[in-house]
Amino acid sequence: MRKLLLVVIALVLSVVLLTAAQPAPAAAMGPAYHIVRPGDTLSSIAWHYGLSTWAIANANHLWNPNYIYVGQVLVIPYYPRPIPGPIPGPIPGPYPHPACSVRVNYGDTLSAIAWRLRVDVWTLARVNGIYNLNWIYAGQWLRVPNCGYVY
Secondary structure (H helix, E strand, O other), X not given: OHHHHHHHHHHXXXXXXXXXXXXXXXXXXXXXXXXXXXXXXXHHHHHHHOOOHHHHHHHOOOOOOOOOOOOOEEEEEEEXXXXXXXXXXXXXXXXXXXXXXXXXXXXXXXXXXXXXXXXXHHHHHHXXXXXXXXXXXXXXXXXXXXXXXXX
């Protein structure tokens, strides 16, 4: 009986060790590349790829994330999905509900928009990937933080 128990334990251990010794298939994660087109911003590119603006700026050694130029090739770090088609505009596609976004009008400031939406200016900037609170422009779309309901 003891010999049978030892044989069973040895078999179980050998199976466990053999399966643990084989490497698991690694996920195909690697960098992708994006060519900047007219109207692209670093925050819209980051939003498109599901990354933070800081991750793309850091991977490309950009000291000023507000300055990218048309034709510049950006490295998109750790992009596990297939590379999508071109980005249609500064922020791709319409938002699911108009209450979840706001368009910047001429003369607006980020702090005035944050006050109007009753959110913290830093939260509004962080959600939209804005590092310079003075750098917004007319026609830009901003995402409203914590917008899971209709106002």
